[in-house]
Amino acid sequence: MKLNMLKYTEIKKYLENKDCLLIPIGTCEQHGLHLPLCTDTIVAEKMCDEISERYGILVAPTVNYGVNLPLDNKIMTGTTGITYEILKDTLKSITMYWKNHGFKHFFAVSCHGDIFHIKAINDADSDIDVIETYEVEQKDLLEKQECTRHACESETSVMLYLYPELVDMNVAKDFDIPITTFMPYLEHKNDKPIEGYIGNVGYSTFATKEKGKVIYERMIKNLEDVVKMYINS
Numbered sequence: 744m745k746l747n748m749l750k751y752t753e754i755k756k757y758l759e760n761k762d763c764l765l766i767p768i769g770t771c772e773q774h775g776l777h778l779p780l781c782t783d784t785i786v787a788e789k790m791c792d793e794i795s796e797r798y799g800i801l802v803a804p805t806v807n808y809g810v811n812l813p814l815d816n817k818i819m820t821g822t823t824g825i826t827y828e829i830l831k832d833t834l835k836s837i838t839m840y841w842k843n844h845g846f847k848h849f850f851a852v853s854c855h856g857d858i859f860h861i862k863a864i865n866d867a868d869s870d871i872d873v874i875e876t877y878e879v880e881q882k883d884l885l886e887k888q889e890c891t892r893h894a895c896e897s898e899t900s901v902m903l904y905l906y907p908e909l910v911d912m913n914v915a916k917d918f919d920i921p922i923t924t925f926m927p928y929l930e931h932k933n934d935k936p937i938e939g940y941i942g943n944v945g946y947s948t949f950a951t952k953e954k955g956k957v958i959y960e961r962m963i964k965n966l967e968d969v970v971k972m973y974i975n976s
C-alpha cells in the first residue's frame with residue numbers, strides 16, 4: 744500500500760486508525776561487478792512492502808539517494824549520492840510536513856550501513872526509527888564473514904534469494920582488505936584508490952540463495968519486531 748497511490752481523502756481515513764509510515768531509504772551505489780546499483784533500494788522496498796501487507800501500514804515514496812563512501816563517489820562509475828546534511832534535512836522536512844497531518848512515527852528502512860548515512864537518518868527526527876536491515880545475526884550462516892560487508896557473501900545471498908535475475912555470479916569476485924586499512928575509508932577520511940578494488944568488500948562467490956533466504960527472514964523478523972513494538976505501545 745503506497746502512500747502516493749492514494750488520494751488525500753484516503754490517507755485521512757488511514758490516519759483515523761494508524762499514525763505510522765514506512766520509508767524505504769535507497770542508494771545509487773555500485774555493488775561490485777555482479778550486482779546492480781539499485782541493490783540497497785530494491786531490498787528495502789521489498790521489505791517495506793512485505794510489512795505493509797502484513798500490518799496495513801502505508802509505504803512512503805522511496806528516498807533514492809544516500810550517503811556513500813567518498814571513494815565510491817569518486818571512482819565507481821554511476822555511483823552518486825547526497826551529503827549527510829542533505830539526507831538529514833530531507834528526512835526532517837518530509838516528516839515535518841507529514842506530522843502536520845497526523846503522522847506520528849516513521850520507520851526508515853535502510854540496507855546501506857555507511858556511518859554518516861545512518862547518522863543522518865538518526866539525527867533527522869526523534870520520531871524516526873532507523874532499521875539497519877543487515878544488522879542481524881549471521882555468523883552461524885556465513886562461511887567467510889562474520890557479518891554483512893558490501894556486495895558480499897551476505898548481501899549477494901539476499902539478492903540471489905529475492906532477485907536472482909539481477910545477479911551475475913559469473914563475474915562475481917572476492918575482495919578482502921584488513922579492517923584497519925579500510926577504516927579511514929569507512930570514516931570518510933580517505934578516498935585514494937585501493938589496489939585491486941572492484942567495488943565489493945567480502946566474499947561474494949560464497950553467496951547462495953539458501954543463505955539469503957534465512958538472512959532475509961531474520962531481516963524481516965527484526966523489522967517486524969520494531970513495528971510491532973510501536974503498534975502495541
Ligand SMILES: [Zn+2]
Pocket residue numbers: 774782783854855893894898
Ligand atoms: Zn548494499
